[in-house]
Each structure stands twice: as C-alpha cells, then as structure tokens.
Amino acid sequence: MPVDFVRVTINGLEGDGHAHPKHIKPTRALSLMDEEIINTLRQEGYPVFHGTLGENITVRNLSIQDLTPGTRLVFSGGVVIELSELRKPCFVLGAIHPALEKETVGRIGYMARVITEGVMKVGETICISERY
Secondary structure, three states, X not given: OOOOEEEEEOOEEOOOOOOOOOOOOHHHOEEEEEHHHXXXXXXXXXXXXXXXXXXXXXXXXXXXXXXXXXXXXXXXXOOEEEEEEEOOOOHXXXXXXXXXXXXXXXXXXXXXXXXXXXXXXOOOOEXXXXXX
C-alpha cells in the first residue's frame, strides 16, 4: 500500500509488508522499480500497480534498469542507498498472471542496501552518484 513517507533503516522500510526471511539481509533491504515499467506492464494487460510486483519503492524518470550494481542513489531527504543486484522475477507473480514471471525478466528493478538511514517522502528528487 502506498504511503506518503516512511522510515528507512539498514534493514529496509519500517512496516514493510514484503518483509520475508529470504529477503532480510543488508544487500536486499530495499526493492526498487521504475513506475514507467509498471505502466507498460499495465498497458500490456497485466493487473499491476505500485507494490504488486514486490517492489517497496517506485521511482520515476530514473531508468533504474540501465544502472549498474554499486551505483548510489541520494534522495533529497538524505537517505542514501546502493544498488546491489538486479531483481529476478519470483514464482509468486504467477498468482497475478501465469505469464508475468516470464514477462518481467530484465525489467523488474533492483535490490539495494541502505547506506544512510532516514525518512523518505513521496516526491523526493534522486541524484545518481558514481560507484564508490
């Protein structure tokens, strides 16, 4: 469920409904996806919206799929995260649509670790920082 703001910790988002033992490790604290891809999938006929595909942060105008592991994203509110790995579609997407797992390969976003904790709000700007 979308929220206006959330506390971001080293372990992820406070109150995140997608917290699962498989994902609870520092390099998988956050899951990001481009809003444009969600919109494209919806135009292709899939019943998806923010959060449906397991992402807990949706970004706009970033083309996150084109970034590389190690890239840091600096949010205007002070939170800093580092992209760790491209996401892989999970079999649970089959409950939404039988073809969705296959159709989201290569366009389902990134996992990331939290470098600087803080509060993240809807509408923040994001600066892409070079790898460290």
